[in-house]
Structure formats: structure tokens, C-alpha cells
Amino acid sequence: MAEVVSGAKPISRPVARAGRWRKRTKFLVRELAPLLVTLLFVFPFLVMLSTSFKPDTESFSIPPRLWSDNWIIDNYQRVFDAMPFWRYLRNTLFLSVMAVIGTLLSCPLVAYSLAKIRWRGRNVLFILILSTMMLPPQVTMIPIFIMWNKTPFMGTYWPLIVPNFLGTAFFIFLLRQFFRAIPNDLLDAARVDGASELRIYFNIVLPLSRAALATVGLFAFVWTWVDFLNPLIYLSDASKYTLSIGLYAFFSEHGIEWGPLMAACAIFSLPLVVIFIFAQRQLIEGISLTGLK
């Protein structure tokens, strides 16, 4: 983009040589620095995989070695024998999909009200939504638990699912920013033609915001998938465990056996990594955007 074209003017030899040397260091820094940083983040993954494919006796070597002379897959077999992985996967998938459905049904509606309907209270509402983002969940956690405890839904998935259908402040905020970029003239023209707000919402605004909706949906999915605190509070029946709680229980019994534990960590991370490979652009652009505006 900002490449400087060199050699426009004849320069004396030593200056040219110094320039070339500076260019080379610059090139090295430019290419090597990101590589080093990337390696820093990759290394723990390598350790996880290496340990998971080694016999435990080899993991306990000083100094530690990444390579092994006899790779094994027994650790993975032991994970599948010790716990119902597929059930945990199904449970987690169910909760994550419900979170996506709930989020996509509720949040765009609220965001539309904030961004595109001109009504008096909308600024107050917006400030209220923003300020709830600052409220520590520990404050509301206890009364919400007591509330669910009085219903027959305690111990079911309902306490984990219902809140998603009532909007999440962060997602509403994100979608409002997207919706504001849609020109008002477009909506006003539709209004003049007699289109109802619901029609404008479904036929104009939503189709124009596919990228934003996908980003929000992905976030909802990932956050529910990795959530630990809420399932820890509400799920006591082992058959309803999510992957996170299943792994937590697994550690309690197999803490010292690092091979099987790392195998379990690898298996539990894999589904999200696969999703990430397909959706990484969507996710990263979504994050870039939230931080800026």
C-alpha cells in the first residue's frame, strides 16, 4: 500500500548500501515479528496435542519433550470409555443452537426499535441497555437462582435457554450500530408506499444485515458453548452435563493423568476449532467492529 519506490534518483554507493541494510532489517522485523508472536500462541496447542498422544510415563520427563518415539492413541480411547462424550456434545450443541435461535429472534427486534423507529423513549432505553452491561452478573445471579428454584424448571435446561429469548445487551448494541448504517430514505420510501414496520423489518432491514446477524449468531453460539458458570449452577444431573461441566467432572477423577486429560481437552476444543476455521473471518470482523464503535 505505502511501498516507497526507491531508485528514483542516483544515490552515492555507501548511502545506497546503508539503505539496503536498513531495508533488510526492516524486512526481517516485518516478517519475523508476527511469526514469533504467532508461535507463542501456537505452542500451548502443540503441548496439548503432544501430551495427548504420549504414554503418561513419557510426559513425566525432565526436561519435557514435544516429540515422542512411540505415539499412542490410548489416551483418547480412555476418554471415550470414561465418559459419554457424544451425549455431552449433543447437550452442548442443543443449548448453543437454542441460544442462537433466541438471540436472532429477540435482539434484532430491539435493535430495530433503537435504530430505526423514531420514538421519544428510545434514548433512555438505549442508555438503560448500555448500563446493564456494567452490572456484574453476580448481583443478579442469586435472586435468579432463587426464582428458578421456586419453579418446577429447576434442573432442566430452561434457566439456561430462556434469557437468550429476551435479548442480550451486547448483541442489541452491536446490531443497533449495524442498523444505523442503513439509509433512512430507503425505509421512509417503503413507509410512504404503505409498508408496515414489521414488513420493513423482515423484507428490508433483516436481508440487508445478513453479515451482522451471522456475526451475532456466531458469538451467541460460541459463548454458550464455552460457558461454565451457568451450567455449573443449574445442571446437577450428570446426564444433562455440557462439555465444559463434563470435562470439569473428568478432571476431578483423573486430575493427575495428564495424557487422558489433554486428550479430553483436545476433543472438547475440536468442534469449536472446526467452526472457527469456517467462520473466522466473520468472527474477527465482528470483533474489530465492536471495539471501534
Next chain:
Amino acid sequence: MRIATHKPVPPAVLGVLFALPWIVGFGIFQLYPILASAYYSFTEYNLFKPPVWVGLENYRELFNDDRFFKSMFNTLYMTVIGVPLGLFFALICALALNTPSRLQPFYRAIVYLPTIVPVVAATYLWRWMLNAQYGYINAILGGLGLGQPLWQEDATWTKPALLFIGFWTVGGTTIIFLAALKEVPQSYYEAADIDGANWWSKFWNITWPAISPVTLFQLVIGVIGSLQYFTQAYLFAQERLNTPSGGPEDSLLMYGMYIFQNAFSYLNMGYASALAWILFLVALACTLVILGFAGRWVHYEGD
């Protein structure tokens, strides 16, 4: 031509109708719990018997509770030391990644990857990395001729150990910084180059002011998040299933964990609510202080 004969719905009604999901959710899952939490904080309540009004007793008890002070100290430690260090590390990574390299999207993806690993898996992985005898961190430190702390056994080192997990999952912040760095107009740097400015002066006079609003936003988010610190510490201190543990000498007992223990292990709902309210006030105070000082170092375009 057909003219709409029905009376148009007033915008205020439409606005409220569209926002209804959140308004209902706010009432049930925010407003009522906040009020209820305030009420419970003045009671003794164990879920089995109805709450008994005890006035300010729970708040008075806080002052005699060593674990309250301990957990507050641990949490502030993570906030005051962990958050700025994390932001600093994220910024360094972003600066290193901010090159015209064609591989940049790939680097960015790798740096972000750890943030989507389930926290449970990430924490166990780091318990292994930080294993005093067989872990890689101590092997590397030993190779450099440095000390090899007992990261999980020595109360001085358990919180620094948590910082490693924070650094590894700093990818989201890095990407936000990276996006902010790209927004800085290239012409500023070209002008500085003509003046012969060095790297540091370009960073301090051009880059830092330009990314300061983003830094402020990340700082506020980071502090609020850090005051709620729970999962990593809970799992780092974990010994057995559902047994409350605060690590060696309670050095890993975070405020969020102490609330959790009081509520769900000891069933002291009243005392836990009082603790939660204190957290709320601390979070509010921290946010106001950060925003109050923001004018001194944050530059907005057009200033």
C-alpha cells in the same frame, strides 16, 4: 390508487412493541433481581426457611470477615496488575502483527484461536504447562537460568500463574487494537518520516493518541470483566468435584468465587447478596474513576 385507510400506529407504541423482548427480560432478569438482591442482603436466608430480616447485620459481618478482605485483595490484584499487563501484551502483539505481510489474516486467526477454546480446557492446559516439575514454563525458565516457582503450590505465585492464561487468551483485544492501528491515516506517518522522526516518537505522537479511545474502551471492559473473575481461578484451585477451594492460603479465592461459595456451597443467600452489592458498588466506582481520568489521556478525533 389505494390509500391506506387504517390509522397509523403511533411510533411510541411501535417502539415499545419492538423492544418488548428486552423490556420483559430487563424486568424479570435484571430489575427484579437487583431489588430482590438488595432485600436479601438485609436478611438471613438459606433457601429452606423464609428470609429473616436482620438489618445491617450482613454488612457489619463483612468487616470481621478475613476471607472477604482476602478475596477483595485477590480480585483487585488481578484487576490492577492483570488488566494493564494484558492490554500492554495485546498492544505489543498487535504492533508486531501490523505488517503488510500477506500472511496477516492467518496470523490474526491463530492469535485469536485460544479465545474460543473452552475456558475449562484452556485452564487445565495451563495447569499442565505450569506444572512445577514437568511443565514447559519452568523448563524454559530453567533454561534461561531463572527461578522455577511452584506456580500451583506457592501462594505468592498462584496469581501470576493466572496471568499466563490471560495472556494466552488476549487475542480478542489484539484484533481490536489491530483494527484501530489500521485506521490511523498513513499520511501522518509519511509526514513524520519526512521530518526524520524515529519509531518511538511516531508511536507516542501519532499511534498512541489515535488508538487511545479504543484503549479506554478495552480498559473499562477489562476492569469490569476482571472484577467478575471466576472460572479460571475456580478451576486452577479445583481439587475435587464441587468442593469449594481457594487454592493455597486462599491465594486464588476471587471475589466472584467467594460469592459463589457463600451462595451455593454454604447457602448463605443473604450474606452472598451483601457481598454482591459491594461488588456492584466497587465496579461502579472503578468505572467512574477510569472515565473521570480519561480526559487526560484519551484523544478523540477533532480535538
